[in-house]
Amino acid sequence: MTSHSPLPVASGPILIVEDDPTLLRGISDNFLSSGYSVERASDGESAIEKALAIKPALIVLDVMLPRVNGYEVCRYLRQEQVTAPIIFLTAKGEESDVLLGLGLGADDYIAKPFSIRELLARSAAVLRRSANHGSGSKSDDLCFGDFTLEKGARRLKGDGGKLIALSPREYELLEFFLEHRGRALSRQCIIDGVWGYHSRVTPRSVDRFVTQLRKSVETKPGEFIETIRAFGYRFRVGG
Numbered sequence: 001m002t003s004h005s006p007l008p009v010a011s012g013p014i015l016i017v018e019d020d021p022t023l024l025r026g027i028s029d030n031f032l033s034s035g036y037s038v039e040r041a042s043d044g045e046s047a048i049e050k051a052l053a054i055k056p057a058l059i060v061l062d063v064m065l066p067r068v069n070g071y072e073v074c075r076y077l078r079q080e081q082v083t084a085p086i087i088f089l090t091a092k093g094e095e096s097d098v099l100l101g102l103g104l105g106a107d108d109y110i111a112k113p114f115s116i117r118e119l120l121a122r123s124a125a126v127l128r129r130s131a132n133h134g135s136g137s138k139s140d141d142l143c144f145g146d147f148t149l150e151k152g153a154r155r156l157k158g159d160g161g162k163l164i165a166l167s168p169r170e171y172e173l174l175e176f177f178l179e180h181r182g183r184a185l186s187r188q189c190i191i192d193g194v195w196g197y198h199s200r201v202t203p204r205s206v207d208r209f210v211t212q213l214r215k216s217v218e219t220k221p222g223e224f225i226e227t228i229r230a231f232g233y234r235f236r237v238g239g
Helices: 021-033 044-054 070-079 095-103 116-133 168-179 187-195 203-217
Strands: 014-017 038-041 058-062 086-090 108-111 142-144 147-150 155-157 225-228 232-235
Touching: 014 021, 014 044, 021 038, 021 116, 038 044, 044 058, 044 070, 058 070, 058 116, 070 086, 070 095, 086 095, 086 116, 095 108, 095 203, 108 116, 142 168, 147 168, 155 168, 168 187, 168 203, 168 232, 187 203, 187 232, 203 225
Parallel strands: 014 038, 014 058, 058 086, 086 108
Antiparallel strands: 142 147, 147 155, 225 232
């Protein structure tokens, strides 16, 4: 189960949260062999404590945990402005479970049983995205309506500088729309651009995230994000 494939540079340790001791050890060993420092937790409460204390670069989070489940861990950490990418490990393959995790702010998910090679590849993808988004400057700010998306700080400001709460994935979706404003974007194009080419996210997931994003930035449907029937979406040039 050991792999020595290098992963991108991380700004902090990898937090592995898994209540199965054998799996926890196996995942940890593989990240360690790839050159990363690792912290471990085996229940939801200790996962929250460690995530707040160590500022991890990535959280690999099992859904079914003692005391506090993975969904609640994710919800709490996002409320506390922990922006580290989160990859869910779940034995639940139903789309509703996947949508719940992504809607709470997770960046990706892997269904058990999985190969360690797949986990490392997915981890590399989210670490690279996180590093790329953190390298912006003020000149990269994107404006629409009364809003400013500050890429360097990964945050959205509204009228008067008010901070608008977005999940990490909602932020990335908005950034993708703004960087491609005026273009008709198919749902698959959005999946590839925001989640990655090998993601298992479905078009229905895109619709859900667009709905959530609209609640944060629009006063009426279609004010900025135009629905293109049976195809996808377009962010209005005048937005």
